[in-house]
Amino acid sequence: MGDFVVYKEDIDRINKILSHLITESASSYVLLINKDGNLISQVGFNPNINVTSLAALAAGSFASTKAIATLIGETEFSVMFHQGEKENIHISLVDEDVIMVLIFDDRTNLGLVKMIAAQAKSKLGTVLLDVRKNGVAEMMPDLESDHGSQISDRIDSIFPDNR
Amino acid sequence: MASINYATREISCKIVYYGPGLSGKTTNLQIIHRKIPDKDKSEMVSLATETDRTLFFDFLPLDLGSIKGFSTKFQLYTVPGQVYYNATRKLVLRGVDGVVFVVDSQVDKLQENLESFANLQENLREYGHSIENIPLVLQFNKRDLPNVYPVQQLNALLNKHNLPFYEAVAATGVGVFTTLKAIGKSVIDKFNAKYAGFQGTRRPAAPGAPQRPAAPASPAAPPAPQRPAAPSAPGFGAPGAPNPFAGTPPRPSGPQPFPGNFGAPPQPGPRSMPAAPASGGFGSSAPPGGNPFMSPPSGMPSSSGFPGSMPSAPKPAPQAAPGAPGFGASPFGNQAAPNAGFGMASPNPFAGNAPAAPKPGFPGAPVGGPGGFPPYPGPKPAAPGGGSGPQAPGGPPQSTGNPGGFQPPSFQPPPGIPVSPFVETFGQGRPNAAPPSGPAGGSPASGGFGAPTGGFPGMGAPPGLNPFAAPPKQMQPMPGFGAPPATPGSAPRSGNFATPFPGNPGGHASAPGGPGPGPGFPPSGGFGGPILPPAGGFGGPAFEGPGSSFAPPGQAPAGSTPFPNPNQAGPGSSGNSGGFGDASGIVTTFEDLQKDDSFKTKKLPHPNEKKKGFFDGLFRKDK
Numbered sequence: 197m198g199d200f201v202v203y204k205e206d207i208d209r210i211n212k213i214l215s216h217l218i219t220e221s222a223s224s225y226v227l228l229i230n231k232d233g234n235l236i237s238q239v240g241f242n243p244n245i246n247v248t249s250l251a252a253l254a255a256g257s258f259a260s261t262k263a264i265a266t267l268i269g270e271t272e273f274s275v276m277f278h279q280g281e282k283e284n285i286h287i288s289l290v291d292e293d294v295i296m297v298l299i300f301d302d303r304t305n306l307g308l309v310k311m312i313a314a315q316a317k318s319k320l321g322t323v324l325l326d327v328r329k330n331g332v333a334e335m336m337p338d339l340e341s342d343h344g345s346q347i348s349d350r351i352d353s354i355f356p357d358n359r
Numbered sequence: 360m361a362s363i364n365y366a367t368r369e370i371s372c373k374i375v376y377y378g379p380g381l382s383g384k385t386t387n388l389q390i391i392h393r394k395i396p397d398k399d400k401s402e403m404v405s406l407a408t409e410t411d412r413t414l415f416f417d418f419l420p421l422d423l424g425s426i427k428g429f430s431t432k433f434q435l436y437t438v439p440g441q442v443y444y445n446a447t448r449k450l451v452l453r454g455v456d457g458v459v460f461v462v463d464s465q466v467d468k469l470q471e472n473l474e475s476f477a478n479l480q481e482n483l484r485e486y487g488h489s490i491e492n493i494p495l496v497l498q499f500n501k502r503d504l505p506n507v508y509p510v511q512q513l514n515a516l517l518n519k520h521n522l523p524f525y526e527a528v529a530a531t532g533v534g535v536f537t538t539l540k541a542i543g544k545s546v547i548d549k550f551n552a553k554y555a556g557f558q559g560t561r562r563p564a565a566p567g568a569p570q571r572p573a574a575p576a577s578p579a580a581p582p583a584p585q586r587p588a589a590p591s592a593p594g595f596g597a598p599g600a601p602n603p604f605a606g607t608p609p610r611p612s613g614p615q616p617f618p619g620n621f622g623a624p625p626q627p628g629p630r631s632m633p634a635a636p637a638s639g640g641f642g643s644s645a646p647p648g649g650n651p652f653m654s655p656p657s658g659m660p661s662s663s664g665f666p667g668s669m670p671s672a673p674k675p676a677p678q679a680a681p682g683a684p685g686f687g688a689s690p691f692g693n694q695a696a697p698n699a700g701f702g703m704a705s706p707n708p709f710a711g712n713a714p715a716a717p718k719p720g721f722p723g724a725p726v727g728g729p730g731g732f733p734p735y736p737g738p739k740p741a742a743p744g745g746g747s748g749p750q751a752p753g754g755p756p757q758s759t760g761n762p763g764g765f766q767p768p769s770f771q772p773p774p775g776i777p778v779s780p781f782v783e784t785f786g787q788g789r790p791n792a793a794p795p796s797g798p799a800g801g802s803p804a805s806g807g808f809g810a811p812t813g814g815f816p817g818m819g820a821p822p823g824l825n826p827f828a829a830p831p832k833q834m835q836p837m838p839g840f841g842a843p844p845a846t847p848g849s850a851p852r853s854g855n856f857a858t859p860f861p862g863n864p865g866g867h868a869s870a871p872g873g874p875g876p877g878p879g880f881p882p883s884g885g886f887g888g889p890i891l892p893p894a895g896g897f898g899g900p901a902f903e904g905p906g907s908s909f910a911p912p913g914q915a916p917a918g919s920t921p922f923p924n925p926n927q928a929g930p931g932s933s934g935n936s937g938g939f940g941d942a943s944g945i946v947t948t949f950e951d952l953q954k955d956d957s958f959k960t961k962k963l964p965h966p967n968e969k970k971k972g973f974f975d976g977l978f979r980k981d982k
Contacts, residue, residue: 198360199360199361199362199363199553200360200361200362200363201362201363201365202362202363202364202365202366203365203366204365204366206366207364207365207366207367208366230362230454231453231454232360232362232373232453232454233373233418233434233454234362234371234373234434234454235371236362236364237366246401246402248401248420248434249402249404249418249420252404252418252420252434252436253404253406253418256406256415256416256418256450256451259450259453260415260447260450262450263446263447263450345544346426346427346547347423347426347431347540347543347544347546347547348540348543348544350423350424350426350431351423351536351539351540351543352536352540354395354396354399354421354423354424355391355394355395355536
């Protein structure tokens with residue numbers, strides 16, 4: 197499996213779809229993550245959600261339900277829904293590697309969210325097909341230099357007492 | 360599998376701490392987390408049992424800051440070490456870029472170490488990795504304990520692959536960062552080796568041939584544009600534009616896979632994507648490439664912004680396709696989304712019925728201008744204009760109820776303005792709240808938050824309403840206004856059902872062809888709320904007969920029967936001025952209602968009274 201490379205053009209396309217999704221479903225927030233737990237994009241109003249953790253946990257949650265699915269003879273569940281007192285989360289599979297996490301509250305309803313999410317899913321799928329063909333562009337960090345050593349230095353600088 | 364995001368210029372790598380149970384994987388992360396300076400502090404997520412055994416994984420994002428213009432992030436994970444959690448371990452290993460194998464150095468843990476390592480190999484294999492091709496370091500942990508193998512022996516026993524290894528006492532932090540640095544360097548070196556010397560191409564050259572860009576792209580790549588939406592006009596969009604990614608060092612010497620395709624020479628990099636598709640593309644109803652508004656002038660970073668930056672914002676009408684229901688067409692969606700965000704022009708397919716769609720041609724129906732938000736009965740009057748006009752496109756002008764006055768009375772929605780079929784009028788948007796008799800209200804396309812009829816394309820969200828402010832919970836939608844005005848004269852007595860309790864949302868009255876559209880409604884739906892409880896209920900003078908179809912406030916319609924209270928007979932009688940039964944039909948406030956004698960004069964007998972008397976009599980007789 198290659199690296200997941202996404203460009204600004206892709207993100208723009210994705211964000212446009214996600215914005216529509218947010219607006220039309222009256223959700224508050226949407227994340228696009230991949231199954232590794234990496235955040236691809238996010239749109240909406242984020243009241244101090246720790247997005248990185250949310251992405252990791254949602255991916256983990258999705259992965260664990262996949263294990264449940266196999267127990268009952270399914271390959272995986274394509275949609276998960278967690279209902280809270282105020283906020284709800286709708287997690288759906290966009291394609292084989294990408295997951296969409298929608299956060300919404302009682303200003304909308306699940307049926308609507310599901311419907312709009314399904315529409316967005318097919319549109320996102322098209323974009324993601326393009327994204328999968330992405331290679332790494334010319335703008336990698338200077339590959340000739342010792343990038344790895346810089347990582348070490350950076351870690352040293354972050355943790356100065358622990359050289 | 361690293362994630363490379365050119366939009367946010369981030370490289371994200373996943374590093375997993377693996378090893379047998381209780382070997383110190385979580386401790387490693389805890390130490391790292393504890394030592395992160397406060398300014399960079401990120402949250403560590405632990406999915407652990409009550410006894411602090413890792414149940415699923417621990418997760419610690421580590422931001423290393425910008426390196427050569429790319430923000431480099433490590434995502435550190437641990438796995439649960441217990442043998443029976445293998446399924447979970449496998450899940451966590453997905454997409455791993457580097458592994459730290461934490462060895463418990465104690466003598467009696469050797470077997471567990473070996474099993475765990477074998478398990479790691481097996482799990483990696485399932486993801487197509489192997490020990491050889493993935494960055495992997497060993498950490499010999501718990502070196503401070505008495506009963507441990509010497510390092511050399513441990514290395515001989517475990518390190519068959521000659522992996523780098525580090526001693527550590529994770530509990531005290533010794534060796535933790537050495538290990539982290541080692542794996543970090545290893546991961547990045549691997550990453551660089553993978554792309555070393557690679558000048559890159561945005562996509563594999565040949566469409567349909569998903570080759571990995573492992574080699575520098577050939578300049579002789581086919582000139583066919585990769586995306587169908589690419590505008591064909593030379594000079595359109597990107598070609599002459601500087602690379603939109605600020606700070607990118609231009610590499611004029613880089614190969615240009617699509618030479619001449621778009622007059623590419625000035626473009627620094629080989630990326631040949633014309634800009635337009637990104638903005639013209641997907642979700643937008645505009646014909647791709649055909650819309651001059653969609654393409655930013657060259658020199659401007661193409662489609663730089665959020666979707667909201669759709670350059671066509673000021674004139675959404677012409678190019679928006681009226682079709683494309685459900686997606687894309689609404690200019691409001693585009694504009695409101697990124698800033699006002701959700702909630703505003705928010706579409707709710709189930710809500711289209713709400714205050715919407717009075718029968719075309721009905722005169723003076725109080726189409727709630729502010730009606731977009733009737734259920735917020737708070738002091739905040741619905742904002743003028745923005746949401747007004749639950750008006751069917753092409754319908755007659757109905758501005759009576761619009762206090763905002765924003766809507767020109769004669770405004771005709773221009774054809775072609777997209778009507779988002781998903782319209783929500785807040786609170787009304789409860790599914791199934793649809794009054795059964797909603798006249799013509801069913802068409803969501805015509806109802807609700809009538810963006811189009813508002814005719815003010817610039818207004819994504821009605822000003823004055825905080826889009827982010829959640830509706831106060833206690834303010835349930837009070838359809839004092841809600842239901843579509845029924846045809847006058849229908850169900851004339853429906854007012855009877857509307858009990859004067861303030862708690863009554865008036866739904867009775869308004870639903871089945873309520874008391875009519877007339878003055879009975881609160882002057883503006885937006886205000887209608889608990890303070891006008893009986894608005895729908897009694898308000899309408901329950902017109903009878905089509906002759907009295909409409910009465911302006913304060914004027915008793917001839918032949919109308921006011922609220923059927925025996926104390927108030929006759930049209931126009933106003934024994935209680937300002938009261939609910941006023942012929943004008945205008946109910947003012949709840950206080951007025953309380954003052955109204957008509958409530959107090961009639962006292963219903965207690966249902967049990969008669970019975971009581973009956974038994975009393977019996978008992979008396981017995982005595």
